Amino acid sequence: MKEVRVAYALIHNEKTQQILMVHNKKNDSWTLPGGLVEPGESLAEAAxxxxxxxxxxxxxxxxIVAVNEAKLQAINEHATFVTFKAKQLNDEILIQDTEKISEAAWKSYDEVDKVMTYHPGGIENLLGNGVPYVDEGVIHSVTKEE
Structure with a gap:
């Protein structure tokens, strides 16, 4: 099986108690923003x-708020999914990858829990989680490089 790593960003609006999710065209599904880690990229950089x-x-x-693993027999992949808590630094939502993503929308906790059934305890439990992200021995947060 091919090993793959996937990184997600859990973007939370504390004022409205909503989570930002994206609609994936390929699977017709709502997920957190995220995808495959590219060669030479860290998990955080990918998120x-x-x-x-x-x-x-x-x-x-x-x-890091969650680590999940799945053996995807149909596509012969063994995937590790890492979900990071992420703080938004700007407000304008403008999808760049329109080939894959049809919509980005803020969703209530209940809406999120209906599609993210693989997290026991639901989204509120995830928001309460958190372990430090350590990259090459240094605990830090990561932002987009200028």
Missing amino acids: VREAKEETGLDVEVTT
């Missing part, structure tokens, strides 16, 4: 890049 491509937002990733 920042994918958030920008899929929502237009610049984000800063802080802590």
Whole structure:
């Protein structure tokens, strides 16, 4: 099986108690912004890049809130999914990757829980999680490189 790594950005609007999600054209599904980690890229860099491509937002990733794993037999892949809590640094949503993403929208916790069934305890539980992100021995957060 081919090993793949996927990074997601959990972008939370504390005032409205909503989560930013994207609609993927390929699967006709709603997910957090995220995607495959490219060669030479860290998990956090991938989450920042994918958030920008899929929502237009610049984000800063802080802590890791979930690590999931799946053996995708149908496509012969063993995937590791890492979800980062991310703080948005600007407000204008403008999808850059229109080939893959049809819409970005703020969703209520209930709406998120209906599509993210693989996280026991739901989105509110994830928001309460967090372990430091350590890259090459340094604990830090990551933003988009200028």
